Amino acid sequence: MAATPLHLVGAKTKNVPLVVYSSQGYDKNTVKAFQKATGIPTQLVDDSTGPLLARIAAEANNPQWGLLWVDGDEAFAALDRQGTLLKHFEPKVDWTAAARKVIPSDKSYVPTGFTLACALIYNSAEVSTPPSTWAQLSQPQWKGDLGMNNPSISGPTYPCVAGVMNHDRGISAGEQYFLQLKNNGLVIHDVNGDTLNALESGQIKLALIQSSAAIGAAEDSSLKVAFLKPETLLPSVIGIDSKVSHQERLEAERFAAFVLSKPGQHQMQTGDPTGDSLYWPVLQGVNPLPALPQFSGVPYQVVNAYTWGPKEATLNTWFTNNVVS
Amino acid sequence: MKTLSLPGQPSKRGRGSLRAAPGLFGWTGLALVLVVPVGLFLLTAFSPRLFDQGSAWLSVASFQSAIQSGVLPGIFDSILVGGITAVTSVAVALVLAWWVARTNLLGRGLWSFLMWAVLLSPSYLVALGWEQVLVSHGAFWDLGLRVPWLTNLFFGPVGVAFVYITKGVPFAFLAVAPALAGIGREYEDAARIHGAGRIGAWRTLLPMLAPALWAGLALVFAETISDFGVADTLAASSKFPLATFTLFNAIDNYPVHFPVAAAVGWFLVGAVGLALLLQARAIRGRVYGVLSGRTRNPVRIQLPRWGQFLGVGIAAGFFVLALGAPVLGALTSSLLKPGAGHLAVAELTTTYYRHLFHTGSLIAPLEFSARMAAIVASIVAVLAVAMAHFLTRRQAGLGARMLDLLLLATIALPGIVLGAGYIFAYNLPFINDVGIHLYGTALLLGMAYLAGALPTTTRILVGPLAQVDQSPVQAARVHGAGPLRAWVSAVVPVVARSCLWAWLLTFTGVLFELPVSQMLYPPGQFPLSVAITSALSTYIYGPGTAMIVVSIAFALAVVAVAMLGFRWLTPRGWRNIAVAQR
Numbered sequence: 055m056a057a058t059p060l061h062l063v064g065a066k067t068k069n070v071p072l073v074v075y076s077s078q079g080y081d082k083n084t085v086k087a088f089q090k091a092t093g094i095p096t097q098l099v100d101d102s103t104g105p106l107l108a109r110i111a112a113e114a115n116n117p118q119w120g121l122l123w124v125d126g127d128e129a130f131a132a133l134d135r136q137g138t139l140l141k142h143f144e145p146k147v148d149w150t151a152a153a154r155k156v157i158p159s160d161k162s163y164v165p166t167g168f169t170l171a172c173a174l175i176y177n178s179a180e181v182s183t184p185p186s187t188w189a190q191l192s193q194p195q196w197k198g199d200l201g202m203n204n205p206s207i208s209g210p211t212y213p214c215v216a217g218v219m220n221h222d223r224g225i226s227a228g229e230q231y232f233l234q235l236k237n238n239g240l241v242i243h244d245v246n247g248d249t250l251n252a253l254e255s256g257q258i259k260l261a262l263i264q265s266s267a268a269i270g271a272a273e274d275s276s277l278k279v280a281f282l283k284p285e286t287l288l289p290s291v292i293g294i295d296s297k298v299s300h301q302e303r304l305e306a307e308r309f310a311a312f313v314l315s316k317p318g319q320h321q322m323q324t325g326d327p328t329g330d331s332l333y334w335p336v337l338q339g340v341n342p343l344p345a346l347p348q349f350s351g352v353p354y355q356v357v358n359a360y361t362w363g364p365k366e367a368t369l370n371t372w373f374t375n376n377v378v379s
Numbered sequence: 380m381k382t383l384s385l386p387g388q389p390s391k392r393g394r395g396s397l398r399a400a401p402g403l404f405g406w407t408g409l410a411l412v413l414v415v416p417v418g419l420f421l422l423t424a425f426s427p428r429l430f431d432q433g434s435a436w437l438s439v440a441s442f443q444s445a446i447q448s449g450v451l452p453g454i455f456d457s458i459l460v461g462g463i464t465a466v467t468s469v470a471v472a473l474v475l476a477w478w479v480a481r482t483n484l485l486g487r488g489l490w491s492f493l494m495w496a497v498l499l500s501p502s503y504l505v506a507l508g509w510e511q512v513l514v515s516h517g518a519f520w521d522l523g524l525r526v527p528w529l530t531n532l533f534f535g536p537v538g539v540a541f542v543y544i545t546k547g548v549p550f551a552f553l554a555v556a557p558a559l560a561g562i563g564r565e566y567e568d569a570a571r572i573h574g575a576g577r578i579g580a581w582r583t584l585l586p587m588l589a590p591a592l593w594a595g596l597a598l599v600f601a602e603t604i605s606d607f608g609v610a611d612t613l614a615a616s617s618k619f620p621l622a623t624f625t626l627f628n629a630i631d632n633y634p635v636h637f638p639v640a641a642a643v644g645w646f647l648v649g650a651v652g653l654a655l656l657l658q659a660r661a662i663r664g665r666v667y668g669v670l671s672g673r674t675r676n677p678v679r680i681q682l683p684r685w686g687q688f689l690g691v692g693i694a695a696g697f698f699v700l701a702l703g704a705p706v707l708g709a710l711t712s713s714l715l716k717p718g719a720g721h722l723a724v725a726e727l728t729t730t731y732y733r734h735l736f737h738t739g740s741l742i743a744p745l746e747f748s749a750r751m752a753a754i755v756a757s758i759v760a761v762l763a764v765a766m767a768h769f770l771t772r773r774q775a776g777l778g779a780r781m782l783d784l785l786l787l788a789t790i791a792l793p794g795i796v797l798g799a800g801y802i803f804a805y806n807l808p809f810i811n812d813v814g815i816h817l818y819g820t821a822l823l824l825g826m827a828y829l830a831g832a833l834p835t836t837t838r839i840l841v842g843p844l845a846q847v848d849q850s851p852v853q854a855a856r857v858h859g860a861g862p863l864r865a866w867v868s869a870v871v872p873v874v875a876r877s878c879l880w881a882w883l884l885t886f887t888g889v890l891f892e893l894p895v896s897q898m899l900y901p902p903g904q905f906p907l908s909v910a911i912t913s914a915l916s917t918y919i920y921g922p923g924t925a926m927i928v929v930s931i932a933f934a935l936a937v938v939a940v941a942m943l944g945f946r947w948l949t950p951r952g953w954r955n956i957a958v959a960q961r
Binding site: 071073097098099100101102104105107108109111112113114115116118204206207242243244247248367370371374375378 | 630807
């Protein structure tokens with residue numbers, strides 16, 4: 055891996071505070087390590103993705119953020135369409151093949167890791183042979199046994215819904231599929247914690263949740279994780295505000311380069327070992343944590359953020375009105 | 380009802396400009412902390428271009444989008460649930476307040492204290508706690524109590540209203556209890572002398588409580604229709620969308636649509652306007668001053684044995700319903716080992732609590748929020764008394780009505796609206812250009828906390844202050860005291876207890892405030908609620924719920940210390956005012 059040397063940029067200019075907006079579980083330690091490595095004063099605003107994006111939208115006529123780091127590329131695609139993102143800042147690193155598929159043609163954002171939007175987690179004490187295809191989930195054998203989150207409330211669930219629709223080649227076919235699941239007793243909870251709680255208490259036997267949550271929960275328990283074909287990639291993504299000062303822009307580029315360096319990857323993998331750290335790296339030569347299976351065995355698909363991002367509000371409303379009950 | 384008054388008000392002529400100065404200062408302050416931020420946010424519904432939220436300078440498209448998003452049924456549901464919640468909460472609070480303030484019910488201190496515990500429980504925690512208890516394979520299921528009809532009933536409007544009522548009772552209690560304690564014995568005696576029975580005496584007392592009852596009704600109604608916690612959890616899961624859910628969807632889904640959220644905000648303000656109209660019609664032209672220099676303390680009714688059983692049973696029943704499920708949920712989540720599906724002694728661990736104190740992850744946010752809360756609560760307690768006094772003056776006119784509408788409108792708007800409004804107002808480029816850099820500072824966050832807390836606290840104080848008769852003030856003036864000294868020496872002792880409650884309400888409210896904190900906290904300085912939310916967003920609830928348990932214990936300790944401090948430190952006379960005697 056050949057990351058951009060951290061000391062080359064901005065050496066003669068006085069540093070200004072770099073403001074990082076992030077929802078990552080490993081952001082606090084990464085920011086601290088970056089500050090220590092570069093001497094750049096870095097201010098972190100850490101929150102869930104929704105409130106961060108609301109804050110960015112409210113600041114539209116006088117942006118305060120320098121760098122945004124959250125899961126899912128749909129929001130970045132929308133920001134890019136508004137002309138908000140700096141283009142072509144991509145650090146010179148050895149991307150994996152999957153990472154190259156996610157980077158947009160105008161290079162307005164970069165991935166920093168991968169999880170899957172909806173892995174299948176099941177209680178192995180009750181299920182010996184889990185479903186192996188998406189179609190099987192709607193079979194009577196699993197009536198009342200499957201759970202998932204409400205995409206209007208749980209951030210990573212919309213890419214899951216979009217992924218199913220993308221795979222089923224269209225919105226109406228995807229909607230029909232979710233209605234079949236509903237008729238087969240699909241149980242909807244708000245967020246991962248509630249769905250996992252339902253799984254552990256025996257209310258449901260199977261659930262579709264983000265892979266990092268599933269793999270974290272499956273450690274030291276009877277829960278197991280399986281991947282259906284295709285799984286939708288959910289990249290963690292960094293974008294830089296195009297309106298920041300020249301100096302802060304240089305610092306933001308250094309931050310992105312740091313995250314995609316070995317020290318940065320170490321911080322990502324140690325900051326939240328039972329949660330967000332359970333990701334597949336986007337760099338050649340960096341191994342995932344031992345709890346993760348090899349990425350080469352994951353049957354993944356990439357959903358076009360520029361196509362599915364603008365549909366989020368409409369599809370979430372449809373889901374709430376027709377599937378949640 | 381007539382009040383005692385002394386003739387000869389001091390002349391106001393010649394001192395007009397001096398008298399106008401505090402008013403001008405007050406309105407300017409209100410404009411800066413409330414009117415401008417809230418107004419600018421609401422303005423985006425008509426002019427999205429103003430804050431880069433769209434291309435149109437003038438448009439009603441956001442209202443059309445809001446209606447297409449299904450806001451009208453949501454508004455109807457919100458008004459219905461808000462109305463039912465307000466009436467029921469005030470009724471329950473009145474019963475509880477009567478037992479606590481006017482009888483010798485056992486455990487009166489405990490019930491008052493538990494009321495604070497209910498007030499502190501976030502509404503989503505109450506909703507989720509009950510969901511976990513009632514859902515199939517939940518706690519009831521484990522105990523063999525399989526009642527599908529109850530589960531079905533809970534996951535719908537009834538369950539939503541139930542959770543709101545448990546959350547509404549403490550607000551109504553805070554508005555009603557001091558007022559109930561402040562009605563002197565002479566009114567009850569007069570009714571009884573004229574042949575009224577116990578119920579007849581109540582008929583006499585109840586109208587005197589009208590300001591407090593209406594203040595409680597309006598407050599609970601506004602708090603309910605602005606709530607996010609239940610709207611996002613139980614109501615959304617139950618397919619019972621409330622107006623705030625539409626607002627939440629407009630802000631939380633990307634791309635963010637602030638103009639649509641602002642349009643929903645207008646509907647909420649309209650709903651509150653209706654409630655205010657009702658309130659104004661109900662108490663127009665009447666005078667409620669009952670706390671005068673000659674007020675005699677009421678005597679506590681000595682309850683018979685069956686009365687004690689009934690009272691304790693009802694109070695305990697309420698608190699089990701309001702606190703049982705969330706406490707059980709929070710304690711089990713924070714004490715159960717990861718992956719433990721059922722509650723068993725072998726599955727318990729204190730790992731999360733030890734981790735919390737070992738890493739210090741709670742200390743810095745708790746310290747930051749406690750400091751902010753103490754400062755804001757102290758300012759709010761003073762301002763709220765002044766504003767409640769302004770609202771309850773006999774000569775209150777258009778200014779008071781405008782202030783009333785402004786306060787309730789702010790309560791009706793969810794916190795995220797206030798947060799966004801503050802960004803719109805104080806992150807304008809020209810404000811930075813003139814050298815004012817408030818955005819991203821603790822000062823601006825404090826201003827927003829103040830703006831969020833002032834309306835609720837003022838409304839709670841309206842009831843007690845409306846009962847303060849002017850005669851002690853006039854007596855002090857006759858004896859040579861200036862206007863301020865007369866007011867301080869005659870009114871402060873009477874409202875001191877209410878002020879303490881107002882301080883505590885603001886302190887605890889700010890300590891746990893989430894939406895404004897999320898939008899405005901200074902980079903690097905994490906408020907308590909943001910730290911808790913961040914911990915809860917991980918996939919293991921334990922660390923987050925342990926933080927909630929420790930934080931609520933801290934807040935309750937502050938409440939206990941403040942209540943005991945009031946008892947020990949204030950002059951004896953202050954504590955004897957408006958308190959029933961044995």
